[in-house]
Amino acid sequence: MKTLAELAAIKAKMQEKVAMREGAASTRIVVGMATCGIAAGARPVLNAFVEEINKEGLFDKVTVTQTGCIGICQFEPVVEVYTPDNEKVTYVKMTAEKVKRVVSEHIKGGNIVSEYTIGNAK
């Protein structure tokens, strides 16, 4: 049974981590969550990123955020990755399965998964 008291323990553990993270240079993963994105399957993509980033222990360096429609609805679900060197990579037609590769190869390894990018979309 989950109780609210458990939150106090989580809080004590988190406080240090959250303070440490402030101001750290970070990578941003932005998932399009407007009507077009949601209809195309953005919800499982977003949740897969949150899960994968946490599982890989990258939560201190990477934030996952949501945005509205960026105007390329035919390519949804669209995910933009902003790295600390100010580069932006746009991944299109994303799925929860593709998320694993993007996290391990691009976010962790620094190599863009070019076959999923907008430049390679048909």
Place this chain on the structure above:
Amino acid sequence: MKELSLNILDIAMNSVKAGAKNITISITESGDVLSIAITDDGCGMTKEQTDKLSDPFFTTRSTRKVGLGIPFFKLAAEQTGGKLEIKSISSEDNQNNHGTTVFAFFYKNHIDFTPLGDILSTVITLIQGSPDIDFHFMHITDDRNVCFSTKEIREQLGVIPLNEPEILNWISDYIKEQYE
């Protein structure tokens, strides 16, 4: 949309964009009828905007000329014999009491009924994207009441953001337990 929970996510995103501090999602199932109400205390809409809302070619956005969120949700309700209603008070008209309610009901036994789907995922996605908004979630059926409010845990957590993965996992398990 393949699930009504995706429509709910989409409509609640409008509440987020309207600057709501509180968003309530309540789902009630009684007999053959499923009803969904999404209520917020955001900036609301004028009567003129509310009237035009189910027109797909009406939108306040400038990036595109179509807005399909409400028309999709309306269609999902009407194709089962149900209905969609919107009530809104604009902050221009009433500074102290403004916001929007989107209400829809569905007949579950109709062949064109869209299943509710993964509503827990929708709640978690909303909290993940807007950790500063208070979400109130209720799902009431003939044999069970599921209830969760971010307000009750925010007091416990203080400055810790609600979209920390450990917190999201806790919320997910907490709601899941109520469905068991």
